[in-house]
Amino acid sequence: MTMTNAIHRPDWIPASGHQLRLAGVYFDAVRIEGVRGEVVAERIIEAADGDAGPVVCEAAGFRWMYFLLAPGEVRNHSWPLGVQRFGSRGDRALTYIGIPALDGNTWPLRWYSEPTPTTPYVRAAQLRAVLISSRRTMT
Template sequence: MTMTNAIHRPDWIPASGHQLRVTGVYFDAVRIEGVRGEQVAGRLIDTTDGDAGPIVCEATGYRWMYFLLAPGEVRRHDWPLGVQQFGGKSTLSLTYIGIPALDGNTWPLRWYSEPTPEVPYVDTESLLTAAGRSG
């Protein structure tokens, strides 16, 4: 982690450990399971020269990858099969996503790609392209 990212900490990122945040407020999220999620994240990082925006991954269980989008983005698009969507005002239930701190012990969550001042959210079109090619 660079010092620039340590200084840039949006208020929805906890100072330590990890906390649950409701989707549709600070961000929308899509999640993709395991190896496929890692492949999509890898493509996204490659196509953005390493500045893909906020991607959180789980170290246990299904090893979900969570791609955090600007609020309201999820419902504006059709997503490929296997991409789960969270957020938007039209949903009947609340969904919480675990968000790790930028440093320290955040197990079982970690940042695969951190938000930056230039890229506070994952670019939706880039994510759709990366997810659509993931087979």
């Protein structure tokens, strides 16, 4: 049995299947819908040479992309329209984000980019820069 990335599994990632985790505790999240989310994910992964940090893809419905930031980061930046933010401690509503295991059956969720020891979270400033530049090229 190989232990590829299981060694680097943060404690908020389930061992199997998927589980809900409260945004603002283990991570903050930025959510982007469908094709726009996929384009942003591809660009941030390319800009980071494949080590962009954790991005979760929802395979059904609106095909949301969840970019997981360090706790507290979402409120430190202004975000463009069409981007949903979760995790600010001042929010009145609690938001749970589905987190898949690193392997096995996790449908309808999957990792688009996994957390690594060097990039445990998506860098908020880099995500924001990609969002701003992609908004100019997608319109």
